[in-house]
Amino acid sequence: MQRQATGKVFLVGAGPGDPGLLTMRARERIEQADVVVYDRLVGEAILELIPQGTTRIAAGKACGKHSMRQEEINELLVSLAFRGRRVVRLKGGDPFVFGRGSEEALYLRRHGIPFEVVPGVTAALACTAYAGIPLTHRGLSRAVHLVTGHFRDDQPLRIDWQRLADPEATLVIYMGLGNLETLARGLIDAGLPAETPAAAIERGTTLDQQVVRAPLEQLPARVQAALLRPPVLVVIGRTVAFSERLDWFVPEAPPEAWQDEIGAHTAR
Amino acid sequence: MKYLPLFLLTSERPALVAGAGRVARRKAEFVLRAGQRVRMVAPGPFPAALHWARARGMLEYRQGNVEEADLEGVGLVFAATDDREVNARLARWARQRGLHVNVADRPEEGTFIVPSVLDRDPVLVAVSTGGTSPVLARRLRARLESLIPSAYGRLARLLDAYRERARARIPDEAARRRFWEALIDGPVSELVFAGQEARARLEIETALERAQGARPEGEVYLVGAGPGDPDLLTFRALRLMQQADVVVYDRLVSKPILEMTRQDAELYYVGKQKDDHAVPQEGINQMLVDLARQGKRVLRLKGGDPFVFGRGGEEIETLAEHGIPFQVVPGITAASGCAAYAGIPLTHRDYAQSCIFVTGHLKDGSLDLNWEALVQPRQTVVFYMGLTGIGVISERLIAHGMSPDMPAALVEQGTTPNQRVLIGTVATLPEIVHRAEVRAPTLTIVGEVVRLHEKLEWYQAEEHRPGTVFSSH
Ligand SMILES: C[S@@+](CC[C@H](N)C(=O)[O-])C[C@H]1O[C@@H](n2cnc3c(N)ncnc32)[C@H](O)[C@@H]1O
Ligand SMILES: C[S@@+](CC[C@H](N)C(=O)[O-])C[C@H]1O[C@@H](n2cnc3c(N)ncnc32)[C@H](O)[C@@H]1O
Numbered sequence: 001m002q003r004q005a006t007g008k009v010f011l012v013g014a015g016p017g018d019p020g021l022l023t024m025r026a027r028e029r030i031e032q033a034d035v036v037v038y039d040r041l042v043g044e045a046i047l048e049l050i051p052q053g054t055t056r057i058a059a060g061k062a063c064g065k066h067s068m069r070q071e072e073i074n075e076l077l078v079s080l081a082f083r084g085r086r087v088v089r090l091k092g093g094d095p096f097v098f099g100r101g102s103e104e105a106l107y108l109r110r111h112g113i114p115f116e117v118v119p120g121v122t123a124a125l126a127c128t129a130y131a132g133i134p135l136t137h138r139g140l141s142r143a144v145h146l147v148t149g150h151f152r153d154d155q156p157l158r159i160d161w162q163r164l165a166d167p168e169a170t171l172v173i174y175m176g177l178g179n180l181e182t183l184a185r186g187l188i189d190a191g192l193p194a195e196t197p198a199a200a201i202e203r204g205t206t207l208d209q210q211v212v213r214a215p216l217e218q219l220p221a222r223v224q225a226a227l228l229r230p231p232v233l234v235v236i237g238r239t240v241a242f243s244e245r246l247d248w249f250v251p252e253a254p255p256e257a258w259q260d261e262i263g264a265h266t267a268r
Numbered sequence: 269m270k271y272l273p274l275f276l277l278t279s280e281r282p283a284l285v286a287g288a289g290r291v292a293r294r295k296a297e298f299v300l301r302a303g304q305r306v307r308m309v310a311p312g313p314f315p316a317a318l319h320w321a322r323a324r325g326m327l328e329y330r331q332g333n334v335e336e337a338d339l340e341g342v343g344l345v346f347a348a349t350d351d352r353e354v355n356a357r358l359a360r361w362a363r364q365r366g367l368h369v370n371v372a373d374r375p376e377e378g379t380f381i382v383p384s385v386l387d388r389d390p391v392l393v394a395v396s397t398g399g400t401s402p403v404l405a406r407r408l409r410a411r412l413e414s415l416i417p418s419a420y421g422r423l424a425r426l427l428d429a430y431r432e433r434a435r436a437r438i439p440d441e442a443a444r445r446r447f448w449e450a451l452i453d454g455p456v457s458e459l460v461f462a463g464q465e466a467r468a469r470l471e472i473e474t475a476l477e478r479a480q481g482a483r484p485e486g487e488v489y490l491v492g493a494g495p496g497d498p499d500l501l502t503f504r505a506l507r508l509m510q511q512a513d514v515v516v517y518d519r520l521v522s523k524p525i526l527e528m529t530r531q532d533a534e535l536y537y538v539g540k541q542k543d544d545h546a547v548p549q550e551g552i553n554q555m556l557v558d559l560a561r562q563g564k565r566v567l568r569l570k571g572g573d574p575f576v577f578g579r580g581g582e583e584i585e586t587l588a589e590h591g592i593p594f595q596v597v598p599g600i601t602a603a604s605g606c607a608a609y610a611g612i613p614l615t616h617r618d619y620a621q622s623c624i625f626v627t628g629h630l631k632d633g634s635l636d637l638n639w640e641a642l643v644q645p646r647q648t649v650v651f652y653m654g655l656t657g658i659g660v661i662s663e664r665l666i667a668h669g670m671s672p673d674m675p676a677a678l679v680e681q682g683t684t685p686n687q688r689v690l691i692g693t694v695a696t697l698p699e700i701v702h703r704a705e706v707r708a709p710t711l712t713i714v715g716e717v718v719r720l721h722e723k724l725e726w727y728q729a730e731e732h733r734p735g736t737v738f739s740s741h
Binding site for chain 2: 013015018019020021022023024025027028031094095096097098099100101102103105106109114115116117118119120121122125126128129130132133134135136137138142143144145146147148160162163164166168169239242245246248249
């Protein structure tokens with residue numbers, strides 16, 4: 001006998017942390033959900049928007065380290081959907097950018113479970129906007145390159161430095177904190193000028209946003225001195241030079257509007 | 269007036285309720301509902317109806333006749349036995365100890381009466397007829413019930429969340445009162461009652477920000493409107509859209525989105541499609557400066573994300589030079605939006621470890637791109653504005669070693685009801701564009717990830733109708 005799949009899974013991008021960067025669709029899906037399965041990257045301010053009666057499950061996936069294995073998450077989503085639940089799978093940034101959202105979607109499809117994908121503002125766009133770094137700019141950058149600095153544990157860091165060392169592109173590295181030294185060295189050896197402007201942004205768009213700016217060669221040391229901790233986004237390219245001048249974001253207390261009951265109570 | 273209407277803070281000290289009959293139980297429930305504990309004393313067995321309160325430790329019961337010692341440690345007294353003598357004696361003891369006491373059916377023998385209450389926590393409406401007619405009080409309460417829907421509690425909580433900020437922004441008390449009046453009489457209440465709390469918050473936010481800006485200093489909001497579906501607007505974008513006095517937008521902003529800007533805002537269309545350059549870029553930069561100088565809040569609304577092939581950097585550079593305050597609100601870029609709605613992930617563990625965004629905009633018939641960097645294994649290449657140059661793109665990629673069979677997709681009017689997804693290969697792209705009469709805005713995605721479209725397709729577009737969503741002038 002065939003099981004009837006009445007549930008649906010929504011792969012929802014939560015954006016980088018600022019609840020104001022949540023899309024209306026994302027908010028609506030969260031409000032209608034029976035269950036929200038979320039990653040560790042999803043900020044507290046956004047989790048507070050989950051209604052009181054909704055079940056929350058932490059998939060606890062920080063970048064690179066998985067406290068619930070991907071297969072377990074896949075299986076969880078399927079079993080919830082088979083039980084007829086409306087499941088929101090909430091992911092940091094955009095679900096289709098280094099978020100393994102596609103793997104989850106493929107698994108759902110294989111099991112015949114209907115799903116929807118709600119794009120989110122990916123870290124590359126959000127962190128740069130809040131740090132005053134245009135990704136493209138006439139005469140300075142004609143391409144945006146999104147890469148990951150984290151590789152599968154079973155594989156060595158295999159990067160074609162040559163192609164990344166393009167002075168006319170903006171290079172954005174996700175999960176690049178751990179290998180920053182190697183990355184910077186590799187790029188410089190491949191011909192990217194050592195003085196190329198670079199920045200590392202920790203917890204971009206949140207109240208804890210920290211930006212470290214330095215020429216590429218000095219970035220790893222400066223990042224280490226500043227004790228940056230994940231999530232950190234690394235941006236390398238000529239447009240980073242604008243950052244200081246175009247810096248506008250002042251981290252200030254979020255509008256209370258975004259805080260729900262729980263937040264308000266714990267604050268008292 | 270015989271009575272002083274007040275609301276007492278609930279206290280740690282329990283209320284003594286003497287009696288266990290119908291009246292006594294009602295009094296006990298009244299106290300318990302407010303969250304205060306009850307000590308009940310009566311000669312009969314424990315009334316089963318109150319078992320729930322006892323189970324939660326909210327009620328202690330002593331079987332026996334009420335004694336003076338029962339008053340030890342209580343904060344309030346209800347004399348509700350069916351014996352007049354017992355009630356009167358208890359009331360006397362209470363008064364001697366300075367405790368407030370309510371006497372059932374004999375209000376004049378006690379020191380307080382119990383109102384009929386409409387509970388919309390934190391809103392409480394207490395009705396009293398001064399003890400003259402409890403029935404009338406209950407009727408009145410029923411009328412109020414329909415007049416004050418339960419959402420008033422939510423409204424009160426919502427307003428409470430903004431009290432501190434309102435005090436900080438609007439220090440003048442009279443001005444602040446007017447501010448609250450306008451909000452409560454305005455759309456905020458309606459929105460909360462309609463269950464649209466998110467929009468109500470937005471209204472308050474907007475009002476707060478406007479109130480603060482009594483000093484007319486202009487500023488510019490550089491805002492990404494996302495790829496087309498209005499639901500992909502961010503809350504920040506929406507808030508600024510409803511706040512701006514002037515909206516400067518270009519072709520890629522979809523009509524439904526434009527309709528969400530403030531009703532009375534001035535709209536300026538600045539074109540910016542390569543052939544109908546309504547206003548050249550320098551003109552736009554200057555226009556933003558001029559409008560802000562007039563004290564206007566200027567919304568510069570751009571399709572997708574303002575920093576991805578949107579020339580947003582040039583605009584804020586000019587603003588920074590002129591010392592004009594600005595904010596940047598990132599948006600869902602076409603690559604993210606189209607990828608999601610077409611079921612084509614930009615990255616995938618096995619198929620793409622990186623993703624590159626480039627522009628396919630032709631300059632003097634050629635494309636200035638680092639082709640080597642584009643022809644790489646396990647990489648997704650996204651071309652913005654790639655339609656007119658599609659022939660060059662296809663030819664150059666193959667010339668630089670890309671397999672002619674590399675899967676490729678064209679996403680036309682992505683995320684809108686008119687979305688069209690056409691799948692082919694790098695080699696067949698030009699022909700598809702020609703045959704299917706593909707029109708801008710269209711995004712081109714090249715890479716192995718395109719293979720996943722077949723499996724991950726989920727979005728049902730309506731029948732294809734070219735060019736109805738985006739502004740054409
Ligand atoms: C597993 S990836 C997920 C990316 C996500 N799907 C997105 O689209 O942004 C995690 C990495 O994203 C980056 N990241 C995400 N949010 C960030 C933030 N608020 N600040 C800085 N980096 C962030 C960091 O590089 C982090 O290591
Ligand atoms: C001048 S660029 C601006 C890009 C925008 N700033 C962004 O981040 O999406 C215009 C190009 O974006 C792409 N584009 C924007 N919206 C799109 C949509 N809804 N569907 C397909 N492509 C779109 C098209 O390639 C179009 O030619």
